[in-house]
Amino acid sequence: SHLADLAVRYLPASDHAEIGGDFYEALPTRGGLLLAVGDVAGHSLDAAMLMGQMRHALRAYAIEGHPPHDILGRLDHLLTAVGARLTLTLCIVFIDEATGLLHIANAGHLPPLLRAPDGSVRSVEEHGPLLGIGLPHPVSTEVAAPPGSILVMTTDGLVERRNENLGLSLERLESVLGDLPAEVERICDGLLEAFPPNGEDDIALMAVRLTGGGRSHTL
Template sequence: MALYAELTVEHKDVVERFSQEHELALTLQRTFLPASLPESPGVELAVRYLPAAATAEIGGDFYEAVDTPHGLLLAVGDVVGHSIQAAVVMGQLRHALRAYAAQGHPPHVLLEHLDHLLGLHQPGWTTSVCIVLIEPGNARVHVANAGHLPPLLLSPGCPPRYLREHGPMLGIGLPHPPAVGHPVAPGSRLLMVTDGLVETRNSSLYDRLELLAATAGAGPAEPEALCTELVETFAAEHEDDIIVFAARLRPPRP
């Protein structure tokens, strides 16, 4: 009985320590994410971030929205791996992205700068990042993608469409192709996610992306409500970090 009691106490201590470490890790991770989203004429933004619940190790999922000289820039990325260091790398990349974007670099040049930064200061780490630049007037977007899931364009009266421009992940040192422009109709919505929302053990990624497109296409027009519905539909038993980032575009008021 004494041995059983001792093991019970040890188990309780381990559980409490795990819980404390997990909470500390989540607190650290949240400090690396934006405190708020910018307000841009004619653009409504909403985001949901859900940390992986099953491990004390934290991931490197991140998002960003920043006003630039050429329009509103949106980004979603995922540092490969789960650890405190992955979160640190994520924080470095996000802050660098903000700084480079404020200087007015086009999306593919931003990716090249981030790739160089990652190779110089964090060799061995790889990251996927998708960047969408919304032009002033909100009638055109430019997509540059470094190995990330493609953004989904939801245009009024049209079927959902993934913008499948693609390039190599960051950290590999390969060149990145220029961003590709797409016209967007008034009222169009953009959806950017990380793989934790759609990857499961029992379904193919293709099938899950198709389901996501169908669900989002039939979902609410308001970004906040859309994010809520997608999280409720897809994230019931998520094992990885999840980011759902939605935008609705309208012509700015005169």
């Protein structure tokens, strides 16, 4: 069933085009759609290899049908098991096709933004610790998102600039998102226009429009 329209952008930093630690996933799974955006600390071969391992594991856990916070816990155990000395921020959103609810679990990543059909934007601030330090993860936050809602997930390369306050940049991101058309490709383009990449960090960006398809409309 068609639950969402999706647009993504991935822009590697200019000086290490082959080695980046940012990634995104969009996986149809039992009962819905699982979205994830993550960022492994550092720009080394180790970071790139670890990112590959984490993506494969994330897919496997998602296909097994684990809820987002459980996936975070399993990835955290895996990081410890492989002896990784790197950390990872990761935000996972599961769109439940039966209820239309978003189940959001965020391990130290930028908060996802949610734009309601009326154009109002909020960031979902609830989060747990980043992965790789062995701390427990809170249960996923459930958020209602009616059809026509838009979800934006990104990595900090989009908004983080030297000598600029990250909090102010995130506020500007919310206000820019509020004014863009409700079309996911144009949202990605509009955000990259408002926050031109400076080539210093990778950027992964995902815009998702919830269509409400596949949901039971009976009350």
